Amino acid sequence: MENNHLLLLCAICLTLITQSKAFAQRSDHIILNDTIFTEGYVRQESDEIATHVYFRKTKKESWKKYSTREVNEYYHNRRKYFAKSINRFSTTETVYLQLIPSDLEMIKVFRAMDQKKQFFLEKDGDLEMLKEDYREVLQSAISNPKLDPLLDITKCTAEDISYFLTSAADDRSRTFSKRFYISPFFGSVWTSNQFGLPNTNQTIRIAGNGFQAGVNIELAVNRLRTLTVNFKPSHIQSSGTNFLMFRDGRTSFETDTYLSQSALQIPITAKYFIDLVPNSIRIYAEAGYGGSFLNGNEGVFQIAELEENSVTTYERNFQIDSFYQGFVGGIGLEKALQKAKFLMIGFQYSSMSSLTDQFSTSSIYLGFKF
Incomplete structure (x- = not known):
């Protein structure tokens, strides 16, 4: 009886994982040459995740490789990616950046996919890399004294920045806490x-x-x-x-x-x-x-x-x-x-x-x- 229950539990977990992946694939999309393809499959390769993305409309088709010049936006596994021109390493280059989720409209924060703990703040169309003074930059961009206690515990991570932006977008006061x-x-x-x-x-x-x-x-x-x-x-x-x-x-x-x-x-x-x-x-x-x-x-x-x-x-x-x-x-x-x-x-x-x-x-x- 216990073995049957264990097999049933494994089957349920496998079904949920499969359905979750299937949902993520169905919701994936790309914007190719100003045309939105809402049905299809998106794939990323770790060694070129900042510069290229792969897409196919059906499972029977072969994967097609696209660069930042062809696809300027895509959505994969519930995350949005945008092609942005950035200044780093003394050069200007166009790469894919992951949008940090938030409901805040005045600013956006992106994460570099090929570098650890590298983030960019976008406000009024200008893109700025967040450095050691990231707290001061965020404080100046938001201009909300109520969030100052939260800045003290905000680390330069995607999780903490997302929490900060989510709190900034909410007019209600609430207790700030660490993860x-x-x-x-x-x-x-x-x-x-x-x-x-x-x-x-x-x-x-x-x-x-x-x-x-x-x-x-x-x-x-x-x-x-x-x-x-x-x-x-x-x-x-x-x-x-x-x-x-x-x-x-x-x-x-x-x-x-x-x-x-x-x-x-x-x-x-x-x-x-x-x-x-x-x-x-x-x-x-x-x-x-x-x-x-x-x-x-x-x-x-x-x-x-x-x-x-x-x-x-x-x-x-x-x-x-x-x-x-x-x-x-x-x-x-x-x-x-x-x-x-x-x-x-x-x-x-x-x-x-x-x-x-x-x-x-x-x-x-x-x-x-x-």
Whole structure:
């Protein structure tokens, strides 16, 4: 059954990839001698990506090679390319530049395809290479003081420049953030273990408390950086007791159970942010799936067996299951600091299970994002 599910999942993934590529090919187009060809296939070659492009109308046709003199614009894999005359290396040449996506009309930024981290800003028809003073150039071109905090964290990369231009095109104020964060955190945790007592038909629940410490690795996945994927491993240490009375026939039992445990919890979650006060306070909610590796450092239950006028006491050790998996979610609040750093306070809940036992946690934590 598991093999069938795996094969089905692989088939679905293959279908999605195939359909995605097919859609990209159908949407590819070129402008050849002022004529738009909206149906066909575009190909790039890495060794001449800046100067030539290949095109064919159908799969049966052979590829035709075109230069920047023949094709001044084309669209490939959801990216636009334009033939531009640029000054670099003490010469003037015409090459294909990739347009950095944005909704901003006043300026455009292009990326060179044959050089790393080489960008050009176009304003009023003039093309200027962005150099070490790119922040000052962007600041002068946009002339929006509200974006100054964003410039401080804008690196000379396509991702950061696109984020800056997207923010410049949006009149709404919002919190600026980096694409990638590492956030250590610590806090208090409350745990709950539910399992069967050995050699009895009784199920017991032990509530404990302790501490939690970990680190969150966070990556923004949308252009506005309001949606992130999080990998959040943490260490949990807790202990708790439970007193239980039950009967088995004519015999009464009283048990006093103690459990000390440590756990490595490894969840993967999606987190969404909403601004309360832009560049000051924002809230978030997250949900995902994770696993917990438990180590019962000490598990002991003491039993008093009451039968008529006799009392028998004894003590036994026990072990709990070592692996649990299930839902992880939470909410929190972040306070913005300088240079897109944040203080955060959050609440996290998890509900996991093994084949026979259950394990849940609730925690309140503090953290720092840098």
